[in-house]
Amino acid sequence: MSIVTIARGSYSRGKEVAERLAKKLGYECISREILLEASKEFNIPEIKLVRALHDSPKIFASDGASHYVKYYRSAILRHARNDNMVYHGLAGHFFLKDIPHVLKIRINADMETRVQEEMARENISAQEALRILKNDDEERRKWSIQVYGTDTWDSRLYDMVINISTLTIDDTVDVIAYILQKTTFQSTFESRKLVADMAMAAKQQADIMKAMGTTLF
Numbered sequence: 445m446s447i448v449t450i451a452r453g454s455y456s457r458g459k460e461v462a463e464r465l466a467k468k469l470g471y472e473c474i475s476r477e478i479l480l481e482a483s484k485e486f487n488i489p490e491i492k493l494v495r496a497l498h499d500s501p502k503i504f505a506s507d508g509a510s511h512y513v514k515y516y517r518s519a520i521l522r523h524a525r526n527d528n529m530v531y532h533g534l535a536g537h538f539f540l541k542d543i544p545h546v547l548k549i550r551i552n553a554d555m556e557t558r559v560q561e562e563m564a565r566e567n568i569s570a571q572e573a574l575r576i577l578k579n580d581d582e583e584r585r586k587w588s589i590q591v592y593g594t595d596t597w598d599s600r601l602y603d604m605v606i607n608i609s610t611l612t613i614d615d616t617v618d619v620i621a622y623i624l625q626k627t628t629f630q631s632t633f634e635s636r637k638l639v640a641d642m643a644m645a646a647k648q649q650a651d652i653m654k655a656m657g658t659t660l661f
Contacts, residue, residue, distance in 0.1 A: 493512050545629050
């Protein structure tokens with residue numbers, strides 16, 4: 445049993461890889477569900493959670509955003525207790541980085557492909573699509589540097605970095621599935637206990653924040 449986190453930029457095909465991988469392995473595939481669960485459990489508007497996990501460091505002028513990060517981390521660790529999970533979305537490689545049986549993947553795509561995807565979906569010009577994508581990438585970089593002191597583009601954060609521009613989605617899924625067969629990424633009694641302990645501690649921290657009733661943003 446294993447856990448996979450897939451980090452990616454907008455329109456980098458990471459969502460498709462995650463969904464196909466989960467289907468191939470019979471794993472749970474989650475992303476936005478975590479936002480919805482954390483939003484409901486801790487009575488926080490979803491948009492505020494998104495901002496706390498994505499927007500640039502200026503948000504952290506108040507301690508509020510760090511509280512929202514704790515809410516989100518609690519929700520994702522609750523799912524991680526069950527193993528057999530593919531997570532694609534915000535900051536999974538940070539929240540689950542201390543778990544031994546987590547395979548951390550980054551999916552990259554060339555900018556031209558990403559621009560074409562953005563243009564088609566939003567019906568905008570190439571220039572506008574490029575501006576949006578560059579801004580989105582920069583916001584994610586600033587967030588990770590501010591909160592974790594590490595650039596999200598740093599390959600050392602991941603076990604594998606895959607260029608989807610040179611591999612098909614199915615090829616990528618096959619490569620990841622093969623790596624997951626390695627003993628390194630199989631959960632053990634000890635690693636599952638670690639996850640359970642992390643989830644319990646995260647829930648306690650989040651409950652304390654909720655009890656404080658902090659008003660943010």
